[in-house]
Amino acid sequence: MSPSPFAPHARRQAFRIGRTRRRALYAVFALLLVTGLVWLAVHSAHLDPEVEAPWQAWSMRFHGAAAFASLFCVGTIWTPHIRHAWQRGRNRAAGALFGGAVALLVLTGYGLYYVNGESARGLAEWLHWIAGVGLGLLFRLHLSRGRRPGP
Numbered sequence: 001m002s003p004s005p006f007a008p009h010a011r012r013q014a015f016r017i018g019r020t021r022r023r024a025l026y027a028v029f030a031l032l033l034v035t036g037l038v039w040l041a042v043h044s045a046h047l048d049p050e051v052e053a054p055w056q057a058w059s060m061r062f063h064g065a066a067a068f069a070s071l072f073c074v075g076t077i078w079t080p081h082i083r084h085a086w087q088r089g090r091n092r093a094a095g096a097l098f099g100g101a102v103a104l105l106v107l108t109g110y111g112l113y114y115v116n117g118e119s120a121r122g123l124a125e126w127l128h129w130i131a132g133v134g135l136g137l138l139f140r141l142h143l144s145r146g147r148r149p150g151p
Contacts, residue, residue: 015085015146017077025077028070029139035063036132067109074102085146094142101138104131 017025039059082099085091104127111124 015081015088015090017081021073021076025070025073028066028073029135031066032063032070033132033136035059035066036129039063040129067106070102071106091142091146094138094145098135098138098142101131101135104128105135 036059039056042053042056042059082095085095108124108128108131112121112128115121115124
């Protein structure tokens, strides 16, 4: 006899992301964080802004590829995880903060690539760096709150 879909364990499992998809998400977001931090460290430590450091361009290439992959991965969890959990009122605050940070990263990343003007670009850089580093903390918050027993 199969367990009831209304059992507390079954309700929690309904929002759980499958192992392969979860590992892909973790890998892509880890790659984004590492390549972003490498670029930030090289950029901050490099003394001559006119000369690009060797790892700076490669970290941006990998970062951009991981950004596209992250959009794909987030799209794959839209219905089975995000939409269903939102409709049932599960982990909304932490999920909204995490989703807001992801949206800010997408917008500022687009701005860094396409927006001209020193002040707009400078603002986009700072917002992108803060949201990118903060996303790790928000992810941990979302994960820990999501693993609590539900109502």
